[in-house]
Amino acid sequence: MELIGRLKAKDPDHKVYETSLPPADVPHPFYYIEELRAPDNRTSKREVMQEVYHSVSVWHDNPDKTSEVLKMLALIGECVREMERDGTHSYTWMIMDTGMRCFPDNVSGQVGTAAKTKYVHGIYEIHMKQIGSR
Numbered sequence: 010m011e012l013i014g015r016l017k018a019k020d021p022d023h024k025v026y027e028t029s030l031p032p033a034d035v036p037h038p039f040y041y042i043e044e045l046r047a048p049d050n051r052t053s054k055r056e057v058m059q060e061v062y063h064s065v066s067v068w069h070d071n072p073d074k075t076s077e078v079l080k081m082l083a084l085i086g087e088c089v090r091e092m093e094r095d096g097t098h099s100y101t102w103m104i105m106d107t108g109m110r111c112f113p114d115n116v117s118g119q120v121g122t123a124a125k126t127k128y129v130h131g132i133y134e135i136h137m138k139q140i141g142s143r
Contacts, residue, residue, distance in 0.1 A: 026040065078130075078131040
């Protein structure tokens with residue numbers, strides 16, 4: 010996925026996870042691709058058009074580091090705007106909508122234990138539309 014590659018290149022100091030949340034003992038903060046949704050493609054006489062929805066989270070285990078989470082969310086936005094400006098290897102894209110949220114998550118804990126860790130959870134949501142081939 011293009012977005013993961015761009016995030017890894019721009020921020021090599023933080024890991025990007027995409028299939029499942031990592032174990033509790035991995036270093037924080039990190040990126041997590043929460044959701045990738047692509048409704049059924051629509052075909053016109055000339056080309057296939059698609060819309061893609063991404064939700065990318067940033068998790069930090071130190072509630073005092075909200076500013077670091079916000080910087081990482083801003084970096085996701087930079088990567089998305091670059092994808093719109095430069096296109097990807099096969100397509101050109103239009104950003105339809107983006108938004109971000111950052112909030113404390115005081116209820117998460119390691120499964121099977123009573124220990125709770127306070128986290129900061131940031132979410133960057135993206136809605137993109139393929140507008141042509143490259």
